[in-house]
Amino acid sequence: MEKFTLDRKKYAALARQAVAEGCVLLRNEAQALPLKQGEKIAVYGRSAFRYYKSGLGSGGLVNTSYVVGILDALKGTNDIVINQELLEIYESWLKENPYDEGQGWGRVPWSQKEMPITDRMLEIANEVDASLIVIGRTAGEDQDNTAKEGSYLLTKDEKSLIERVCKVSKRTIVILNVGNIIDMKWVEEYHPQAVLYVWQGGQEGGNGTLDVLLGNVAPCGKLTDTIAREIEDYSSTSNFGDPEKNYYKEDIYVGYRYFETFAKEKVLYPFGYGMSYTYFSVNSEIKSNQEESCLIIANVKNIGNYAGKETVQVYVNAPQGKLGKPLRQLVGFAKTKLLMPGEEEILPITINKDDLASYDDSGMAGHKSCYVLEEGQYEFYVGTDVRSAVKIGAFDQEFKVVKQLESALAPIEAFERIKPVPMGDSYEVDMEEVPLQEKGSVDDCNTCTSSEIAYTGDKGIKLVDVLDQKASLDEFVAQLDENDLIHMFRGEGMCSPRVTPGTAAAFGGVTDRLQQYGIPAACCADGPSGIRMDCGTKAFSLPNGTALGCTFNPELVGQLFAMVGKELRLNQIDSLLGPGMNIHRNPLNGRNFEYISEDPYVTGKIATAQVKAMYDTGIGTTIKHFCGNNQEVGRSTSDSVISERALREIYLKGFEIAVKEGYARAVMTTYGSVNGYWTAGSYDLCTKILREEWGFDGIVMTDWWAQANYLGEKANKTVKAPMVKAQNDIYMCVAHPEDNPENDDVKQMLDVGYITKAQLQRNAKNILGYILKSQAILRFTGRISKEEQQAMELMTSQQERIVDPVFYYADPDTHEIVIPGSELNPKAGESDVFAISADIDGEYSISFTIKSELGSLAQLPISIFFDNVFQTTVSINGTEGKVIEETRDLCYVFGSNHYVKLYYGANGLEIEQVVLKRRGD
Ligand code: BGC
Numbered sequence: 001m002e003k004f005t006l007d008r009k010k011y012a013a014l015a016r017q018a019v020a021e022g023c024v025l026l027r028n029e030a031q032a033l034p035l036k037q038g039e040k041i042a043v044y045g046r047s048a049f050r051y052y053k054s055g056l057g058s059g060g061l062v063n064t065s066y067v068v069g070i071l072d073a074l075k076g077t078n079d080i081v082i083n084q085e086l087l088e089i090y091e092s093w094l095k096e097n098p099y100d101e102g103q104g105w106g107r108v109p110w111s112q113k114e115m116p117i118t119d120r121m122l123e124i125a126n127e128v129d130a131s132l133i134v135i136g137r138t139a140g141e142d143q144d145n146t147a148k149e150g151s152y153l154l155t156k157d158e159k160s161l162i163e164r165v166c167k168v169s170k171r172t173i174v175i176l177n178v179g180n181i182i183d184m185k186w187v188e189e190y191h192p193q194a195v196l197y198v199w200q201g202g203q204e205g206g207n208g209t210l211d212v213l214l215g216n217v218a219p220c221g222k223l224t225d226t227i228a229r230e231i232e233d234y235s236s237t238s239n240f241g242d243p244e245k246n247y248y249k250e251d252i253y254v255g256y257r258y259f260e261t262f263a264k265e266k267v268l269y270p271f272g273y274g275m276s277y278t279y280f281s282v283n284s285e286i287k288s289n290q291e292e293s294c295l296i297i298a299n300v301k302n303i304g305n306y307a308g309k310e311t312v313q314v315y316v317n318a319p320q321g322k323l324g325k326p327l328r329q330l331v332g333f334a335k336t337k338l339l340m341p342g343e344e345e346i347l348p349i350t351i352n353k354d355d356l357a358s359y360d361d362s363g364m365a366g367h368k369s370c371y372v373l374e375e376g377q378y379e380f381y382v383g384t385d386v387r388s389a390v391k392i393g394a395f396d397q398e399f400k401v402v403k404q405l406e407s408a409l410a411p412i413e414a415f416e417r418i419k420p421v422p423m424g425d426s427y428e429v430d431m432e433e434v435p436l437q438e439k440g441s442v443d444d445c446n447t448c449t450s451s452e453i454a455y456t457g458d459k460g461i462k463l464v465d466v467l468d469q470k471a472s473l474d475e476f477v478a479q480l481d482e483n484d485l486i487h488m489f490r491g492e493g494m495c496s497p498r499v500t501p502g503t504a505a506a507f508g509g510v511t512d513r514l515q516q517y518g519i520p521a522a523c524c525a526d527g528p529s530g531i532r533m534d535c536g537t538k539a540f541s542l543p544n545g546t547a548l549g550c551t552f553n554p555e556l557v558g559q560l561f562a563m564v565g566k567e568l569r570l571n572q573i574d575s576l577l578g579p580g581m582n583i584h585r586n587p588l589n590g591r592n593f594e595y596i597s598e599d600p601y602v603t604g605k606i607a608t609a610q611v612k613a614m615y616d617t618g619i620g621t622t623i624k625h626f627c628g629n630n631q632e633v634g635r636s637t638s639d640s641v642i643s644e645r646a647l648r649e650i651y652l653k654g655f656e657i658a659v660k661e662g663y664a665r666a667v668m669t670t671y672g673s674v675n676g677y678w679t680a681g682s683y684d685l686c687t688k689i690l691r692e693e694w695g696f697d698g699i700v701m702t703d704w705w706a707q708a709n710y711l712g713e714k715a716n717k718t719v720k721a722p723m724v725k726a727q728n729d730i731y732m733c734v735a736h737p738e739d740n741p742e743n744d745d746v747k748q749m750l751d752v753g754y755i756t757k758a759q760l761q762r763n764a765k766n767i768l769g770y771i772l773k774s775q776a777i778l779r780f781t782g783r784i785s786k787e788e789q790q791a792m793e794l795m796t797s798q799q800e801r802i803v804d805p806v807f808y809y810a811d812p813d814t815h816e817i818v819i820p821g822s823e824l825n826p827k828a829g830e831s832d833v834f835a836i837s838a839d840i841d842g843e844y845s846i847s848f849t850i851k852s853e854l855g856s857l858a859q860l861p862i863s864i865f866f867d868n869v870f871q872t873t874v875s876i877n878g879t880e881g882k883v884i885e886e887t888r889d890l891c892y893v894f895g896s897n898h899y900v901k902l903y904y905g906a907n908g909l910e911i912e913q914v915v916l917k918r919r920g921d
Helices: 008-022 069-077 084-097 119-127 156-168 187-190 202-214 256-262 463-467 473-477 480-490 512-516 545-550 554-571 588-593 600-617 644-651 653-659 683-693 719-724 746-751 756-771 774-781 786-798
Strands: 024-028 038-045 080-082 128-135 172-177 192-198 243-249 267-269 280-289 292-304 311-317 329-335 344-352 358-360 370-373 376-383 390-399 400-402 416-423 426-433 490-493 505-508 519-527 575-577 621-628 637-641 666-669 699-702 731-734 816-820 831-837 842-853 859-866 867-877 885-894 899-904 910-918
Touching: 008 202, 008 545, 008 554, 008 746, 038 084, 069 080, 069 128, 069 202, 084 119, 119 156, 128 156, 128 370, 156 172, 172 202, 172 786, 192 202, 202 311, 256 416, 256 426, 280 376, 280 390, 292 311, 292 376, 311 344, 311 644, 329 344, 329 600, 358 644, 463 473, 463 756, 463 774, 473 756, 480 490, 480 512, 480 746, 505 588, 505 731, 545 588, 545 600, 554 575, 554 600, 554 786, 600 621, 600 644, 600 653, 621 637, 621 653, 644 653, 666 756, 683 719, 699 756, 719 746, 756 774, 816 831, 842 867, 859 885, 867 885
Parallel strands: 038 080, 038 128, 128 172, 172 192, 243 637, 490 731, 519 575, 575 621, 621 666, 666 699
Antiparallel strands: 024 192, 280 292, 292 344, 311 329, 311 376, 358 370, 370 400, 376 390, 416 426, 490 505, 505 519, 816 910, 831 899, 842 885, 842 910, 859 867, 859 899
């Protein structure tokens, strides 16, 4: 049983440690941090009062049982004394200036109005030992950051707060509770003694931050992005944010690759940077230089007074050769254990020489479509950030073709990209034409060679017979007719009644007929920072992707995600929709919080730790968004025009690592297009690169309601046949897969021969292969051990009560969804949650037929939540037994399956029925 017990304490402790290890200390003058025992502290900034546990959108919708913010954590310790007067000043101001929720999805304010500082507040700053200022930011899905005040830039009030507190306080410590790096010029203007990025740390965020503030953990996080002076300094900024088309002219020169090569002076804080409360000496050497690899040994010694950890980073400076190279490229890193003062550790870091190869997309180095090591000296730089890393040696390399590949996903329209040209001791930006797709390699060709499996009809073979090796997968698939195969292409969601309530989708056995063949409905749920269950079920909220990246600690991340795997398994979810692996191409991307870094190597390694840990618990992950999903604006309309080299070396590299080293079993394509093809229909991406080149044998799914196109045309909702052809196995998602509610063209294109039955069978085999290796088939066939079964039941019983997930289908004439009162249990402090299926989109209302024996002064509130978002409260008075009807507007309902939660504020209600109805019907 213990194997299946979710040790929530351990879970929280690991998350807390990850938050602490992800904190990046950028500045610490005169040892402003850590706070000392008994010190008097003033806490400024309204964000201290409402912690951003994560960013916005699908990745931020985890329902938690608690969130410890920074102020909560500070209040919970006796080690320091918080100035109460200042807290009260803020609290009364906050009553007048409540948190602005905005208009919901995609329209939440990036920040909140800051309280203008008063003279008394400044006096307090002068009276205390240290002032903490918390600055908060959010952004997310469908909502990029903007280079404006309140988003990437501080507001005037925030600046004034920092400026004025810095002038009078003995020590000012600025804490950044943000999803992503923000403008940092103000540090030079106001000189706060300490600056700490604490990111968005999930439900243990405040506790992890407290550990760093108090010095229980010496900070050891390292920036996974470069912080430049101006947003315009980033090489991608001028080609970022167009809703139609973005030319990736910066090519492979993203983040530090650009700055270290061309514009060192523009950097405020380099990639990999982060201070500690202690100091380390790092002495490294190339211990051995073999034909295939180099072994680098770093001797790290704690030469300060605090226990701490340090991360050693290895960068390569490859010869410019004919292709041109960035002057630094991260190729390895290792983190020490906790070193006591005086303690040392030797870190071995092995670098495979082949991993240093560049992709020749032009043939300029003589071998087109090959990874090549160009001739010359490969210098290793080792240190604790990219800028201060020192040269420790080099090896000489003859020209070598590392791997011969095929051209894939090449751009189809002309543009220019950056290339370095030497100018004295440095390099300047030159531009060169990007090689284009050659005629004949168009990925629109019908290259599925697998032959059609002859239809046999039902032979009585169940999927489990394949598991038991009583039949082959081909024999099983032979039983499925065209319609079955097409239905399996369609995932069911969101909130499919076939799987765990509130999750993103079901796949596999999405019709009764498919289930009769023994195909279970497998379940996937968002991700990445915890499990999202829209019916209100609670789950653990994790630190965001950037925070996890900054730990530079794959081992710790792996331990944390082993807990996530267990939590998923107990919730009967087969795949988490994460980790998010897109590259922080630009600081303004709203979803950077979900992603890890501007660098593909650290992205790949941290994601691999997650994927592998969950895989080891029997749970899949869905690495996303594949690929080039680097902005939110126009994410389903914009075409990213990217060279093959930049794709291979930057935008695909992390995914490749997670597939090859982490055994990722599922991949989610994007909403948008890369080089003319919407990714879900890109054969080059989903078949040639992912499967043929990398050996991936799992499933590919679309992002939710993504589109595809035929070459040269715009994407369209009905265009889905290219997905089938590309081997994007599952379209996510529809309410009823049999009904073809989106009028997709799969059958039509099958009939005209654009796609073949063999392709549908091939894709079905991918899905079934996945399911055969998942818990879903074991659950479906009752093969779960008794202990695990009990643990799952315990988990369910501890969750919020859900009225049987019975679906109340709308009456076709009245479009009414009727929930009889007998299904409800209105008791003070409790809730009922029920699932509905509203088949027609539109504005809905909710009516209660209700009574109470209580007198007319009795107050009886019912709060209504729709998909876990509060809508309204109906407050009725006692009716002395008379039945009344109360109707309220609910919200716009889009898509079929949803959850309604009724929270009862008082006893004494008797509900006869609740009716949801489309307004105007
Ligand atoms: C997001 C995905 C997410 C999916 C399901 C989409 O809007 O882009 O990352 O997994 O929704 O919620």
